[in-house]
Amino acid sequence: MEGRVHRPRPGGRPTRHRPEYTDVWDRFDARFAFRPCVCEFPGITEPAPSITWSLDALRDDPGERNLDRLVDVVQDGLAACCAPGESLWLLDWQHTCHRLRPDVPETDMFLPRVLEGRSREGWPFGPYPDGDYHVFLAQDLRFGTFGHPWEHTFCVFGAQLLDAIEQDMQRLLGRPLRRDGAPADRPAPR
Numbered sequence: 392m393e394g395r396v397h398r399p400r401p402g403g404r405p406t407r408h409r410p411e412y413t414d415v416w417d418r419f420d421a422r423f424a425f426r427p428c429v430c431e432f433p434g435i436t437e438p439a440p441s442i443t444w445s446l447d448a449l450r451d452d453p454g455e456r457n458l459d460r461l462v463d464v465v466q467d468g469l470a471a472c473c474a475p476g477e478s479l480w481l482l483d484w485q486h487t488c489h490r491l492r493p494d495v496p497e498t499d500m501f502l503p504r505v506l507e508g509r510s511r512e513g514w515p516f517g518p519y520p521d522g523d524y525h526v527f528l529a530q531d532l533r534f535g536t537f538g539h540p541w542e543h544t545f546c547v548f549g550a551q552l553l554d555a556i557e558q559d560m561q562r563l564l565g566r567p568l569r570r571d572g573a574p575a576d577r578p579a580p581r
Contacts, residue, residue, distance in 0.1 A: 411490070415480050415528070422532055427484065427524065432542040434524065437572035441548035442557060444564040446519070446538075461563050462517040465536060465547075468556035469493065469527055472534055472549075481515060484524035489515050518545070544568060 419425060423435040437443055449458050469479055470493035481489045491514060518525050520538030528535035534549025546569075547553055547560060561567070567575040 415482070415488075418532060419482070419526065419528065423537070429541045432539065433544065433546070433569070433572070434539045434542065435537055435546070437537075437546050437569060438548050439571040440550050440553055441546055441569075441571055442553060442560070442567045442575075443544050443546040443569040443572075444560060444567050446543045446545055446564065448564045449519075457563055458519060461519065461545075461560075464556050464559040464563065465518045465527070466514060468552055469534075469536075471555050472529065472551045478530050480526070480528040480530070482524075482526040482528065483516055484526075486523060487515070491515075520545070 423438065425435050427434060433443065449455075449461065452458055473479060473493050475494050476492070477494075478490045478492050481491055516525065518527055518536050518538055520540040520543075522540055524540060525538040526535065529549070534552035535547075536552075537546040537548070538544075539546070545560075545564070547556060569575055
């Protein structure tokens, strides 16, 4: 469960230290064309199927109950989509990243209760992008989430994960901004 810290190098890409993290970041970059930037959005090529919501609905959230609910919905959905023995990648741009097995009881994970931000026990940080990009991925990248801290958006991708959490996300965050990378209010091409 050892993590690693990203340090920027020219071009904004992280320095990689462990082969497994090198592999997952390289696969993520290749599949989603990750573009870290504070002013050009979106930060990835949003795949089909995907839905991206604004996180602005969480700005006026007394007691942060809706944020807590968002964390629960996303982490429950991710865990439900993993087969027994399958890991998730939890990538935190510029910080320690983790591989996590949702089917292992949190008491056996050898992780602190919560390292950063809001999360459940056994998960080192939550999916909400509180200052850095937070990326949660299936081992094979078939589903996951991408939280963009400067656009203040949250992209959920993969049919299995969307089936598991779309309705709850809609209730929490409202109408989506984008579907499959295109504005949600634009008619589908014929």
